[in-house]
């Protein structure tokens with residue numbers, strides 16, 4: 293009989309991140325499909341009551357919480373202690389948590405404390421026979437496995453955006469407080485703040501409808517034998533302003549910065565998509581001046597509709613990686629795209 | 639001047655990302671087609687960890703770097719031919735599978751044992767580095783488990799920057815959601831850091847560094863301990879390639895104006 297423990301943390305404002313509601317949805321579905329299982333919800337944060345109330349009607353048998361100022365910061369030592377105490381208190385056998393940066397840092401280590409196991413980047417949960425089975429990708433999204441395990445507790449980190457969010461009424465939840473032992477050694481690290489680009493320079497927008505990818509072609513010599521980097525920069529910025537798309541990049545383009553070449557000032561490694569970059573989820577993606585090589589396109593695994601503009605009709609996009617490849621000059625096309633978008637906006 | 643660190647970088651080998659990979663069923667479970675024939679590279683994020691370790695060791699005199707690597711011995715030897723030219727380190731080699739389908743917990747147990755067995759290791763100076771995810775299993779699990787096994791509860795993942803302070807403490811930048819970094823201050827070693835890309839370009843091959851490294855790399859490979867790592871308790875029901883092939887519509891010889899119109903319409907749908 294599995295005890296399915298949906299382990300959530302609050303955001304700094306006490307609310308639940310979207311990924312938490314998605315994970316709860318997955319935990320609930322698993323609970324419904326798995327005969328004899330029970331669902332328990334655990335919460336960690338400064339104050340967890342309002343978050344518990346938000347999901348009060350989810351059908352959990354009980355709610356447990358670790359609350360206090362120590363859990364204001366996303367710090368390994370204190371978060372691990374809280375997660376450990378909560379899992380112990382409910383004798384969790386399957387722990388389902390959102391793969392936020394906060395839980396991803398911590399939960400594999402917590403699994404080790406129980407001699408349990410952790411699997412991450414979970415994109416699907418199901419019951420196969422009478423056992424829990426999960427889907428996850430291997431070799432950077434190149435192949436997908438369905439697997440199950442005998443070890444318990446089994447910690448599952450569910451990829452944000454892979455599950456529909458739980459929807460239900462708020463209410464009043466009775467939260468059982470769990471004490472967490474925090475020795476002084478837990479305080480050796482202090483989170484001192486966040487570094488983020490100014491609001492107008494923030495180009496990574498996980499909730500955007502469109503991923504706009506720029507490749508090294510934007511900085512290469514064009515038909516006239518010249519580079520046109522300032523022009524490229526303006527076209528890209530204007531497009532982002534007009535569409536609020538999220539900006540991705542190929543590795544070659546972001547690496548140019550480290551090599552001291554003229555590059556687009558607003559790009560960093562955080563924008564990089566692919567093998568050694570990110571694998572974002574957006575309904576649509578538009579690639580420009582990028583060759584569509586495999587180490588790049590593995591980062592497009594979860595982009596549903598894909599279009600690309602490249603001068604090269606034999607680039608990777610042409611070989612089944614995009615729905616549409618426009619063989620054209622991206623400078624000319626994007627200039628016109630921006631004009632049309634501006635007209636429609638005006 | 640900063641205090642000295644003992645930096646142990648955990649990094650294995652993975653197939654060159656430019657290779658096409660195909661899953662097959664091997665004698666012990668899923669594997670890659672022609673796995674032993676595929677050209678391999680040092681796991682990319684672990685490579686960044688190695689470059690950052692070498693850079694930190696340079697900044698903090700008296701520091702030393704080890705590279706602990708679990709992989710098939712013959713392949714490790716191939717990969718070390720280039721890696722050894724990138725940065726000074728002492729190799730600790732473990733002979734075993736580097737497959738993505740082995741369990742992170744078993745790999746972590748072997749690596750933690752190997753780290754504990756490094757002669758003269760001083761835990762009060764220990765920084766355990768690695769990639770925040772491998773390019774094989776892609777789990778982001780191994781480093782945390784190693785940390786727990788070594789009793790280290792100052793852990794950081796998705797690290798892009800470590801700045802040491804003269805008193806031995808350091809500041810860490812970790813990637814979090816939405817293109818942001820979380821800034822932390824840690825009182826000092828021991829700590830575990832799973833690196834993302836960091837800030838350093840790949841170092842050029844330096845044959846002199848290679849020669850010095852090779853003096854320890856070859857003996858380390860010769861005495862590489864065989865370790866048994868698998869995926870006990872795991873059942874793989876299936877491993878499949880995605881049905882990714884799309885019917886690409888090629889639009890050639892259309893005017894920028896027509897293409898722009900089509901794209902704008904598509905974006906607005």
Ligand SMILES: Cc1cc2nc3c(=O)[nH]c(=O)nc-3n(C[C@H](O)[C@H](O)[C@H](O)COP(=O)(O)OP(=O)(O)OC[C@H]3O[C@@H](n4cnc5c(N)ncnc54)[C@H](O)[C@@H]3O)c2cc1C
Nearest residue numbers: 507508509542543544566567568569581583588602603622
């Ligand atoms: C270990 C490893 C990890 C890697 N990880 C990643 C990763 O995470 N992400 C990643 O992206 N890559 C990664 N790569 C690199 C990858 O193999 C490619 O080298 C890289 O993606 C190429 O970038 P690009 O397509 O922007 O540049 P290029 O290959 O230079 O292609 C530029 C393209 O722009 C086109 N172009 C030029 N001008 C125009 C114009 N005016 N209009 C339209 N098109 C134009 C050209 O035709 C060409 O197709 C990795 C490689 C290795 C070895």
